[in-house]
Structure formats: C-alpha cells, structure tokens
Amino acid sequence: MTMHDTYFIGYDAREHEAAAVAAYSIQRRATRWSRVYMIEHQALRRLGLFWRSWSVSSSGQFFDTEDERPFSTAFSHSRFLVFHLARELECKGPCMFVDCDWLFLSDTAKLMEQQEDNPHQIGVVMRDRKVAENSVKMDGMVQQNYPRKLWSALFTFMPSDDLADKFSPDTVNAVSGRDLHAFLDMPATEFWPIDPSWHYIPSLDPAPAKINGIHFSEFSPWLNPERGDEAREAFNLWHLEKGNWLNHASIARSLTPWDDLTAALMAQGLTRPTYGRI
Numbered sequence: 296m297t298m299h300d301t302y303f304i305g306y307d308a309r310e311h312e313a314a315a316v317a318a319y320s321i322q323r324r325a326t327r328w329s330r331v332y333m334i335e336h337q338a339l340r341r342l343g344l345f346w347r348s349w350s351v352s353s354s355g356q357f358f359d360t361e362d363e364r365p366f367s368t369a370f371s372h373s374r375f376l377v378f379h380l381a382r383e384l385e386c387k388g389p390c391m392f393v394d395c396d397w398l399f400l401s402d403t404a405k406l407m408e409q410q411e412d413n414p415h416q417i418g419v420v421m422r423d424r425k426v427a428e429n430s431v432k433m434d435g436m437v438q439q440n441y442p443r444k445l446w447s448a449l450f451t452f453m454p455s456d457d458l459a460d461k462f463s464p465d466t467v468n469a470v471s472g473r474d475l476h477a478f479l480d481m482p483a484t485e486f487w488p489i490d491p492s493w494h495y496i497p498s499l500d501p502a503p504a505k506i507n508g509i510h511f512s513e514f515s516p517w518l519n520p521e522r523g524d525e526a527r528e529a530f531n532l533w534h535l536e537k538g539n540w541l542n543h544a545s546i547a548r549s550l551t552p553w554d555d556l557t558a559a560l561m562a563q564g565l566t567r568p569t570y571g572r573i
Contacts, residue, residue: 299328300407301390303377304397304553305370306333313517314395316533319540319552327404332380332556334392336373342560344380344464345373362471368394374447375475378462380556381454383565393449396515398533401507406493410451415487416458417478418451419443420494442477446486448510449494497526509533 302321306314318331339345348360357366366372377392389410391403410418422445452458461479470479478486491500493508509529514522516530523530544550 299330300325300388300404301381301384301386302329302331302403303334303374303380303390303392304331305368305374305392305394306335307369307395309369310395310517312537313511313515315550315552316537316540317393317395317397317399319543320397320399320536321403322552323539323543324399324402325404326402327407329404330559331553332559333553334370334373334377335556336369338557339373339376342557342565344376345468347372347468359472361469362473364472366472370395372467372472372475375462375467376464378452378454378458379464379467380560381452382456382459383560383563385563386454389451389453391449391451392447394510394512396511397449398509398511398529398536399507400509400532401493401505406451406489409487409489410453413487416452416455416485417481418487418489419446420449420489420491421486422446422491422494442473442480444476445494445512446478447476448512449489449508451489497529 302318304314304317314333318333321331322329336345349366350358350360352358357369357371358364359366359372374392377390381390389407391406391410406418461481466479467475474480490507492503492505494510495503495506495508496510496512498513509532511529511533514525516523516533520530540552544552
C-alpha cells in the first residue's frame, strides 16, 4: 500500500535537464513523503502500456498516426496514463502530473492536501488559452487550439477506479489527442480550480503577488537563453535551482532525482505485455 504523494513528470529526452530541475524543485520543498516518476514513452512501450505510433518530420515535428495531427512533446498523449499507473502502483494518496518545463518555488504538499480534501476528482488551473492556429512554439513545434488547452500541463487527482477505467491504456492509445487534452469532455463539475500562482507563465501572465510555480511554456532558459531579458527573474531562478540540483547530485552521486517507474511497476506484479501491443 502506497501512502505517499506521487508525482508524475512528463519526460522528453530533448529536455532531460529541465525534467531533472523540475523533479528536484519538487523534492527539496515537499514536506510530505513523496515519490517522483518520469512518464517516458519508451519505458511505457516496453511495458506494453503505450503503443501509439508517430512520425517525425525533417524539422523534428511530431505527427501522431492515430489522429494525423502534430503534437509537441514525447509525453503529449502518454501523460493520460497516469490515472491507470496510479492504480497499478496502488497509490492511496494524492497524485500530480506536471510537464517537465516547470520550476516549483513552494511546497507542493499544499496542493496535494487540497486535492486530498476535495470532493472533485481533478484539480487544474482553468486557463482560457488561445493561440494562433499552427503557430510555432519555442522549440519549433506547431501549436494548435483545443478545448481546455493547458489544463493538462499540471493536474492533481485522487486515484480511483473510475478515472483509471475512463483513461485505460486502450483509450489513451486510441482516441484523438484533442479529446485526451479535453479530459474526454468530463463535466466541469469534476474539476476544482487550482490557484493560478502555481501555473505562472512568464511574458504571458501578470506576475502574482507570490509565484508558486513557473511554467516555461512560451520560452525557456535551456532552449532560448537569448530571450533571458524577457523574463530575467524567472530565468535566474531556474539557473539557481539548476545549480542547487547539480550540487546535490555531486553529493548524492546521482543525476536522476526521481524513482524508477518500471521497477516500481514490476514490484507491484506488472508483467510485460499486459495491455495492447508492443
């Protein structure tokens, strides 16, 4: 029985450093026992949980074979397996998914406590984000509009059979990306509003009085260092955290501040393949 808080971070090999800093920023501030796992599509494929196919253009743009639409990160679809993974891991405490391009400045246990006591299934920052159709993100990837855009960049939930069944591996591997990011059109009554201070996007949002989390969604210190003057404080905070992580890593002799998801699933008795196809 797993009684700790569980964090799932979307992993893209192109942003390994960002994922490590995000994980470290959670772990060094969390005041409750917690585990951090990476949602890495190749590991999930080896486990038989993820089998969506995609192609990559000469420019590096991802295209999904299932819905024939472009997408921007290696975890665009696999993030929605977290509800199923929470059940496989027998998580009893609250869980969070977050993109890798995040820096937390406050104790995320505060969010987990709110989710624990909330009657609604999923916590999100209810942004109303619109972009120019087919515009290009900071990493050269195409952007598109869809309902509840950016809601899935950070969300909390209490593990339940209802959510695990709704977002089963078969469903996550088959339905369109737009439907997944809209949380399969779950009723608005199933969500509760996380304070926007946990999802501050430099250059896009007015800075709140207290910033709890920075989402480098528009541009970032690791991909766009030349844009530092547009968000100097946020960039400085990220570089400071990177330094803290590297200093910690040199002492701990580990550059991966997260737990092994495959080993944890195997420890719970998951055998390959369980679902779908390899």
